Amino acid sequence: MNKKIVTGIVCLAGVGLLAACDNDATADISKETFKISLNEAVEIFEEKHPNATITSINFDKDFGEYRYDIEGVDNSKEYEISVDATSKDLKEKEEKLDREDANGQKKRNEALNLxxxxxxxxxxxxxxxxxxxxxxxxxxxxxxxxxxxxxxxxxxxxxxxxxxxxxxxxxxxxxxxxxx
Missing domain, CATH: 3.10.450.40 (Nuclear Transport Factor 2; Chain: A,)
Structure with a gap:
């Protein structure tokens, strides 16, 4: 009997947590104001990688925090910077381009016109x-x-x-x- 009650409580708690997560995931970001703007996030990327061309920008919620994920390339490397839209906290990643993307190929094909x-x-x-x-x-x-x-x-x-x-x-x- 106690097993059934505990199982029921655990299930209800799980459903409640999932419902809370779903509500947060549907918050309307068009009505929000963030401390860091798109232009500021782009400037941060360009300061870190002045010879790189930006190839993609994504803004979404990652582990409860809104972030700008910006990717770019130069002739030999691909860079990714994730900028927290509130705290300006940075995460960076860099890797060497594949042969078919090197020498400016990816830079020419995927460059964003901002x-x-x-x-x-x-x-x-x-x-x-x-x-x-x-x-x-x-x-x-x-x-x-x-x-x-x-x-x-x-x-x-x-x-x-x-x-x-x-x-x-x-x-x-x-x-x-x-x-x-």
């Missing part, structure tokens, strides 16, 4: 408007395909997740893909 792009807030606003303001923006990234730089904004509404791709230069919606 000139004259809209802010993450503008991209999230456009993505949420496309979703009729239903759901929360839970993460975003800046990506490049065919020399077009765009934001990929993840919007979560209950159990439905939608990826909205927004042009980084003019805020127009490029595509919408929903997973249920």
């Amino acid at each position: 000139e004259k792009i809209i802010s993450p807030q503008e991209a999230m606003k456009a993505a949420l408007a496309e979703m009729n303001n239903k759901g929360n923006a839970v993460e975003w990234s800046i990506e490049q395909e065919l020399q077009n730089t765009y934001y990929s904004v993840q919007v979560k509404d209950g159990r439905t997740e939608t990826e909205v791709n927004v042009s980084a230069t003019d805020g127009k919606i490029l595509s919408v893909e929903t997973d249920q």
Whole structure:
């Protein structure tokens, strides 16, 4: 009898913890203000690696902390810096490029054009408007395909997740893909 009660309590506690985690994972970052901006995070990367070109930027929650994960390359190495959006705490990683990516190949193919792009807030606003303001923006990234730089904004509404791709230069919606 006691085993059943203890098992029931453990199960309820587990469900409660999972529900709390899910609520936190769906917080709307479009309404949040962070101490470190995208521009500051990019400046940190560029100060650490002045000869590198940025190839991707991702903003999401990692172990309870919002972080900018910025990747870039020079002619021989790939760099990754993770900047805490509140404390400016840095994590760095670096590795040698594969032969096919070395000598500027990856640098040319995957370089992000960060000139004259809209802010993450503008991209999230456009993505949420496309979703009729239903759901929360839970993460975003800046990506490049065919020399077009765009934001990929993840919007979560209950159990439905939608990826909205927004042009980084003019805020127009490029595509919408929903997973249920």
